[in-house]
Amino acid sequence: MITRIFIYCIIAFGILNTISCKIDSKVKPLVTDDDIVLSWPDYFPTPVYNFEENPRTKEGFLLGKKLFYDPLLSRDNTISCGSCHQQFVAFAHSDHDFSHGIDNLLGVRNSPVLFNLMWQKEFFWDGGSKHIEVQPIGPITNPIEMDETLENVITKLSNRADYRSLFKSAFNSDSITSQQMLKALVQFMGSFISATSRYDKHLQDPGKHPFSTDEKSGLAIFEQKCGSCHAPPLFTDNSYRNNGLDETFVDSGRFHITNINSDMGKFKVPTLRNIELSYPYMHDGRFESLEEVLSHYTNGVKQSGTLDPTLANGINLSATEKTQIVAFLKTLTDIEFTKDERFKE
Amino acid sequence: MKQLINFFTLLFLLNLLACKKDNELKSDIKDPSINTPTSNAKYGSVTINFNNKAGSESLQLNIGNYLNANGDSFNVSKFKYYISNIVLKNADGTTFVEPECYHLIDNRKGNKYSLILDSVPVGTYNGISFILGVDSTRNTSGAQIGALDPINGMFWTWNQGYIFLMLEGNSPNSVGFNNAIVFHLGGFTPPYNCIRKVEPTFGTRDLILSENKVSKMEIKTDILEMFESPSLIKFAQTSESMGGPISVTIANNCLNMFSITSIEN
Structure with missing residues (x-):
């Protein structure tokens, strides 16, 4: 009898543990810790942004990647960062002088490449952004790009169970903040290093x-x-x-x-x-x-x-x-x- | 049967291992350490109230109708500003600096904003200074939280940095679209740096901090001063600013915007 109770207990524990680990296995990436190690040639200068205040983890990297490719960041959920920054052309917008933003509105400047951003002090063609972490706020809120408010982005993310658990595993916090979202995006985009030409x-x-x-x-x-x-x-x-x-x-x-x-x-x-x-x-x-x-x-x-x-x-x-x-x-x-x-x- | 038990035990142990990282992360959260004074020094505290006014009247969004020094009537739909880097000056020459803190005062939440400085060494203080705006360091430190969370709408997304003060409304004299007046002060690089260190005078009064007692200081923030001196602003000529030279002109006027109306020791 005791043995049987013991077995049941173990089964119950096993199941409970499986459940509690489910979140973990969902994010279980194709990416390992080794994969997100950054490296560059010794003839590169010292980076401007060194991730000291934003320690990179594979959970943060994968969350950033999901955000980068998610049109949820735009007002009508149609445009993602990746819409105008395509990997096969070094994250520029292939063959577009201007990119189509929301409602098919045309932008006014050519979509720039995204790589080696760690070495960049200012962003945009006119240098209007002075820090890599706040840079994404520009295109997200620009009325002819993604035309969304940060407030709405955070609300939409908070309403999604998948994002709640991804943010939790990346930042170990129960609520989603704009700071976490921006830092996750940088963990992904900041990892783009082009030094193998x-x-x-x-x-x-x-x-x-x-x-x-x-x-x-x-x-x-x-x-x-x-x-x-x-x-x-x-x-x-x-x-x-x-x-x-x-x-x-x-x-x-x-x-x-x-x-x-x-x-x-x-x-x-x-x-x-x-x-x-x-x-x-x-x-x-x-x-x-x-x-x-x-x-x-x-x-x-x-x-x-x-x-x-x-x-x-x-x-x-x-x-x-x-x-x-x-x-x-x-x-x-x-x-x-x-x-x-x-x-x- | 025994094999089955062994199997489940193994499963159980494996699961524990798989979750270990999660648990470790949880235990990593530390309570914010509180600096407790160790010496015999004695500490007092002071409540500082910022009272938003238009001249002698309390500022009322949308309802109130005001006259600037040029005689232009106007109303206000939005009034928000940052106060940071508060410093109290002791009569003995020492200073108390508020630990890094940024206060976003938004009239939508009421025309009085209270903050408390505690753990201030007891003594007689005869001066105060603070920054209207956000210092350049925090303008370029990346994604912030709390009062500096860009979600608060006090962040320029195209020329990135904080809006230090925002006043919006309407005036029949305004040449702007729909007679709007829109003044956004911001920018932290020369020659259009809008950060202003404000030092309202104490006059003959002193702020005396004693142990186990909360002193009180009332500061008036007068929006009419934004348009008065040294540069008179006429809405028929100037109805908006988004950084740049006009914002600098108004930021200079803002040096006269704050006055201490009472101190209770």
């Missing part, structure tokens, strides 16, 4: 990953004529410049943020990593190809009061040099990153 491999082992003659020449010309703004290894100096697209400005760019006249028509120098994939180019996506971009710099630069002094006379490039630069730029394509299973929807 052919350029990187060549840098680390040129014998094993040689450059062609064109690529080698392209690199040399690039370093001489483009590298001061698109500074390696991140291929941006994170500054704001007017690169001579227009004489007058429909979009005031950096001025919109600083109200300083000398910032009129300036935009952030974008990274050139994965540039082959992230077309169209410029803040308004006006150029379809890298050749068009280079032609702009050789004979399309327009004069204005805030034009970058380095571009006053354009950049002198022969047809061959242009071909070589494009060949080099294509070595910055990082297919390992764009196919990384951990970031897939």
